Amino acid sequence: MINDIPLNYFLSLAAALFCIGLFGSLARKNAIAVLMGIELMLNAVNINLVAFWRYGSPDPILNQAGIVFALFVITLAAAEAAIGLALVIAIYRSRDTVNVEEINLLKW
């Protein structure tokens, strides 16, 4: 049944999701929101990976690289979220804000 849905649908969904994520991470002021944007982008990639595995692979049972990658990305996303949140909290403690525009320590 799922084969009835064309690959393009998935890709479109993923692209949309990615753009939302990209926008969020570039435009939002709140660091948490930036993090959420990043998570969205990662998930968009996941959708792509799984979709390509399902449709692109000649033998999906034997060749499972796509979903394994997706699993890696999920793990990575979890770790990244943990570290990111920890950083945000650390920054909040020292600078009393999570507004990314005010966090410009990297400035020359």
Added chain:
Amino acid sequence: MVQNFTLLIPLFPLLAFAIIALLTRSRNRLSAWIAILGVILALALSLGVFLEALAEGAELAVNPFYGAPIVWYPYGTATVNFGWLVDPMGSAMLFMVPTVCLMIFIYSVAYMRHSHTGKDGHTIHEDDPRYARFFALISLFTGSMLLLVISSNLLQFFIAWEIMGFCSYALIGFWSFRGLKEHHIDDAQVGRARAASIKAFLTTRVGDVLLMTGMILLFITVGTLDFTQMFSPDGLNNMLLGEPPIGALQWPTLIALLIFGGTVAKSAQFPLHIWLPDAMEGPTPVSALIHAATMVSAGIFLVIRMYPLFVFDSQTGGFSMQTVALIGGFTAIFAAVLGLAQNDIKRVLAFSTVSQLGYMLAALGIGAFVAGSFHLITHAFFKALLFLAAGAVIHAVGTNDMLKMGGLWRKMPITFLTFLIGALALMGIFPFAGFWSKDEILLEALRLGFFSESGAAPLVQFVFISLATAAFITALYTGRQLFLTFFGKPRDQHFYDHAHESPVTIWVPLAILALFTTVIGFWNTPFAPAFTGYVGEAGLVGLPVPFEHHAFDQLALISIFVSLGIAFGGLFVAYFIYGFRPVGAGQPDPLERLGIIYRALASKFWLDELYGYKINLDGTARAGLLVRFVGLLSRFSYWFDRTIVDGLVNLVGWFGRIMARLWGWFDKHVIDAIVNGSGSVTGEIAGWWRTMQTGNVQNYALIAVAGAMAFAILFLLRSFT
């Protein structure tokens, strides 16, 4: 079958030491009893072995009790084994050592209690604060002495020998430290004891090092240190195989002399005798036990143990035995003369010990093996007796100075009687032990020196003359001691009033030792030489018998009268000087009329000032020239180390720093200038460029995305075309 348990003998006192040191050191009485129990068990076992040995008779010399089951260490493909060895002389020592030790232990129980007058005028008796420590140390000492006697291996012997040295050190220095609350010892005593203990240890250490060297060379040339293997015919012949070490000196001579060096130090022979008189700073039982009866005679026992080596050397043309005889003979008379001018009751006995040990060595050196060995046994009994009796006097009177005593026989008759027996034995008066053994030595010297079939031997003649003179002087100083201490009028009323007869635990050991002193001589009379038959008949392990034995003959009879005459002569002179007209209170010793000679005697020929350590009565000590030289050398070495050796290291470091600074300058002003030049150019550009860094992460991300998009577009365009 007791012989198989020989190794256990030293174990009991050693165990007692461990128990006292670890567990019961705070319980005085218990510690003393544990120590005594240890000696009693050792004595019982020793007597068992001794009796079994006696039953073997002269056969024992050929087949001694022997076993070496303990592997002490392996080296390459061989091992060094420890075990036990009991030959006739060893068994005699097994009888003598624990017996004397037991007496001294019992004696110490009361001796180590001090009495002093308390605040309310009553006399207070209390234990020495280091009571348990004392018993621990003498137990350790007894254990190692017994270990030495039964050693089957020279290395084992040496270990026991050195542990005894440590005990001697610790016991001479028994009062060498003082806590804040210990008022029974004064600071002068602390100073004296401290210096004396170190002097004793270091002086004997010199000998020990010689002994160790000799032992190692023996090990190398013979290939073993086990007595039975060493003295097998093959063993000693091995020594002649290698190249002789120095010129004409052959291996056996060199090794025998080095080993004898150990004896010279341990048995306080000239020139290393200087430590023994000062060693009297220790408690009197220690002087009796270590510095009269056992440890110093262990030096003689070493020569007896190694006697086959000395005989072998003299048979192959070496001169080690002559050296032994010469040093022994000289020390016998030298120390006797020094003993004349001492006023300390214990120091007289100390010099007498040195002199008597010289006797034994002289006897061994001229080949009178049995006579020397027998004198070792008898001397232990009567010298221990003399020391203990002297200790009882000191304990009762409260001073060591004979010039402050006098007339004491009325106050302490039993002590006097036992001292008298010991003194007569020392002088060599019939029928006490010393008479028989000393007469035997003089007889042998007379026979070998003047009536030998192989012609007269000048060296033995010298030994005879020196020993005979020494016997005369011995009688003289012993008589002096007797008269000054016990006869005449009291020279110091205060000390005299203080004196009292010794308690029973003190005089009973004295009485037992006096009994031994009286009877032990009959073990070897010229008419019935049982000891000779036992110890000397069969010769030594594996070697041809080097001794000639003579039946009782005219010469022996003459010698008896000669030696008795000498002894009575000395006693008579002593009576003439000190007994006939007693020295009064405050009067100087009549000997002082000798002037410079007396001063030389009193200061022991200034040898301490030359190479020893002069210890003054007030507890200060002055290093002799040799010691001071070493001190100087040491300070020079340290200066050298700090200034030259370390100076070089620091110089290298300093040079490194200078170089570093030079490079630093070059670096900064030349290389860095170039770098800085290029740097400042870069900096200019960067200053303009860096305005891009807003610090806002989102800006950076935006640029990154823009870049990615640009690439994506580029890629798309390319794929379209």
Added chain:
Amino acid sequence: MLSAITFLPLLGAIIILFLPNDNAIKRFAILWSIIPLALATVAWVVFPTWPEFTMMNGSWCSPEINAASLEYYLGECIPWIPALGIQYHVGIDGISMPLIWLTTLLTTLSLFYSARNISTRVKEFFALFLLLETGMLGVFVSLDLFLFYIFWEIGLVPMYFLIGIWGHEQDRPQYAAIKFFLYTLAGSVFMLLAIIALYLFSTPNTFDIPLLTATRDNSVWAKDVLISTAAFIGFFLAFAIKMPLFPFHTWLPDAHTAAPTAGSVVLAGILLKLGGYGFIRILLPMFPGTFNSFAIGIGALAVISIVYGSLVAMAQTDFKRLVAYSSVNHMGFVVLGFAAAAALTNEQLINPELGNYFNSGATAINGAVLAMFTHGVITGGLFFLVGMLYERTHTRELAQFGGFMATVPIYGGLLLLTAFASLGLPGLAGFVGEFLVLRGSYTTLTLLTFIAVIGVIFTAAYFLWRVVQKVLLGKADEKWVNLPDLRGYEVLTLVPLAVLMIVIGIYPNWILDTINAATEVILKTMASV
């Protein structure tokens, strides 16, 4: 097994970094350090069965290496940098075993003692100490020169910080630490050059010690006099500085004096032994010919160390500095033993007809190794004792002390025991090694040994005259009236050492048996057929 012993301390050091508070760190470090000690004990206890544990079972290395290291037990071998022929190759024999055990023991005791005495920067101290242990153990187990070198250098760094950070302020700890570090580093640079030379001139190119030894007689590096001499000197400098041998010893008094108590203990107890271990593991089996031609010179340096060290020690007024110089004195005996064994000619080693030279050489080496072990025990004990005294009096000037035998009897008894063990009283540990070395050396270096014997007298003199007399004897001073005697934990620190001193002195066979097994092998490899 060996890897576990070696790297467990490192793991412990890492764990310590995560522990929250000082007490937890101290407790953890002590308990953790017992594990290697227990493992080393087990290894030693099963020593007689070692031949069943030859490294054949667990080796991934080439068959040549396996064949060459048959005499090393509990071995592990894994290629590490195959391109350069570098292996992670470890293994021990009867010579490394006692030293490994001593290392683990002294570390445990030092940590135990330090737990009460270190209060600043606790985390760093204990972590560094365990790191140091790994470095030292690594040297003793390494069978690959590259690995050997790495561990050798690892040991330096923690020691540098131990001296520099926790040193006594008045003793210029920074100066001492820098001196120690640079001096030792200078030595090891020469060693590195020598190692590289060996690698370049060996066929096949290898850093493997057993393989180098086995192929010695067919290799360029051994046949070419220039290369072998240069390499020998390189190694020798590194080891002589570490020992330390006169005239390379001057870093030692400064470093010892400045170091904290536990640091001095390990410095004297183990670090100095690395030099001696290098002599026996590398110089003797790998350069017998070259060593033979230098034997008299090195023996002479050893004898100078003995006599000179004792004389200089006699002139000291500072207790700790005196003990430091006594190390120079005692390590001289170790070198003398090795030099004596090296002085045996090839003929003497292989021809039993010439007399018992083989056994003499074995005696010398056994003695030297045992002397290393006992010196670790005794001098470790002495440094503990000095430290304990310093804790109480805050001075180390010998002239300030006196009468402590009466005021602090337990301390007095233990110091007396240790001092006499150190001056070589028979019946205590120090004597056995000294005697064996002298016994072994008289065969080959007769005259030198005779001079060394004089040093024995001086040794007794300075211990009695400076240590025992000044500290223990004499009149107690009013100012030390409230001096407390040793506390329970201090006694507990010293008791294992004291027991070892007595046990080895009375019955050394149990340890010499282990050593002798390996010594025989080394002497056999020294002989070239």
